Amino acid sequence: MSSPTFEQEVAESRAYLMKFARLQLRNESWAEDAVSETVLAAIAKPQAFERRAQLRTWLVGILKHKIVDALRQHGREVTLSQGEDDEADPLDYLPFKADGHFAERPADWGNPEQDLDNRQFMRILEACTEKLPPVQGRLFLMREWLEMGSEEICKELSLTPTNLYVQLHRARLRLRECLELNWFARRDAA
Amino acid sequence: MKPIYPLRRTCKEVTALVIAREDRELPRLERWALRLHMAMCQACPTFERQVLTMRQAMGRWRHYSEEDPGEAS
Numbered sequence: 001m002s003s004p005t006f007e008q009e010v011a012e013s014r015a016y017l018m019k020f021a022r023l024q025l026r027n028e029s030w031a032e033d034a035v036s037e038t039v040l041a042a043i044a045k046p047q048a049f050e051r052r053a054q055l056r057t058w059l060v061g062i063l064k065h066k067i068v069d070a071l072r073q074h075g076r077e078v079t080l081s082q083g084e085d086d087e088a089d090p091l092d093y094l095p096f097k098a099d100g101h102f103a104e105r106p107a108d109w110g111n112p113e114q115d116l117d118n119r120q121f122m123r124i125l126e127a128c129t130e131k132l133p134p135v136q137g138r139l140f141l142m143r144e145w146l147e148m149g150s151e152e153i154c155k156e157l158s159l160t161p162t163n164l165y166v167q168l169h170r171a172r173l174r175l176r177e178c179l180e181l182n183w184f185a186r187r188d189a190a
Numbered sequence: 191m192k193p194i195y196p197l198r199r200t201c202k203e204v205t206a207l208v209i210a211r212e213d214r215e216l217p218r219l220e221r222w223a224l225r226l227h228m229a230m231c232q233a234c235p236t237f238e239r240q241v242l243t244m245r246q247a248m249g250r251w252r253h254y255s256e257e258d259p260g261e262a263s
Contacts, residue, residue, distance in 0.1 A: 057256040060256045091202060094202075094205065096200075096202045099200065100201060101200055101233075102233035105232060105233045105236055106237045106240060107236075107240075109243050112243055121247075122250070125247055125248075143212075143213060144248040144251075144252070145248075145251075145255065147252075150214055165210060165213060165214065168213045169209050172209050172212060172244070176240060176244060179247075
């Protein structure tokens with residue numbers, strides 16, 4: 001069996017790249033465009049890739065650039081709520097007493113080094129991220145996956161800091177709740 | 191009810207600060223208020239550890255997003 005060509009290997013990474021593009025962009029056609037541009041850029045410049053063992057790392061690096069371009073290009077639409085974003089503050093679902101103090105201690109998640117190395121945990125983390133409303137999910141992953149600074153995000157998307165922080169606050173609390181329900185509580189029950 | 195003491199915060203306020211700290215630098219006064227509350231509260235440090243765990247988890251996931259060997263197609 002002959003080994004796959006560079007072009008084949010790049011093309012085979014398409015589905016993998018789509019997963020992250022979808023997660024970040026929350027829009028099928030934007031994601032397809034970003035991934036196609038990534039694949040084309042990679043095939044056009046094979047000499048830019050040196051270490052074959054880390055093809056994925058290289059491709060994801062290109063994809064991230066294409067995704068930042070897409071977010072910039074779609075500007076306002078990125079933060080335009082489709083009506084599915086909730087307005088509730090998830091902080092209100094935590095067990096606080098009327099005086100603002102905890103009614104019960106939050107669950108001890110332990111020292112989950114082993115959890116973090118667990119593939120199943122990574123899948124749940126991904127599923128919880130996917131479940132965030134689109135605007136929250138995009139902004140959250142711009143911070144956590146694209147590693148953009150808050151100021152940078154506001155500038156790129158013409159967003160006020162207050163608006164950004166409100167969305168990130170909700171996203172982080174929702175993610176916390178989802179992880180607790182789907183991983184930490186089940187792990188302890190098992 | 192207005193806090194009488196300028197550094198006094200409720201757990202709910204502290205929880206919001208712990209979350210906010212992930213995305214922005216807190217003003218000096220809030221940083222002190224947070225530390226003071228953490229030193230006196232049993233519940234909030236547990237919540238803070240959850241947030242730190244999430245921070246580590248996202249770091250791990252970022253790394254994993256580039257190296258995951260299986261699941262291609």
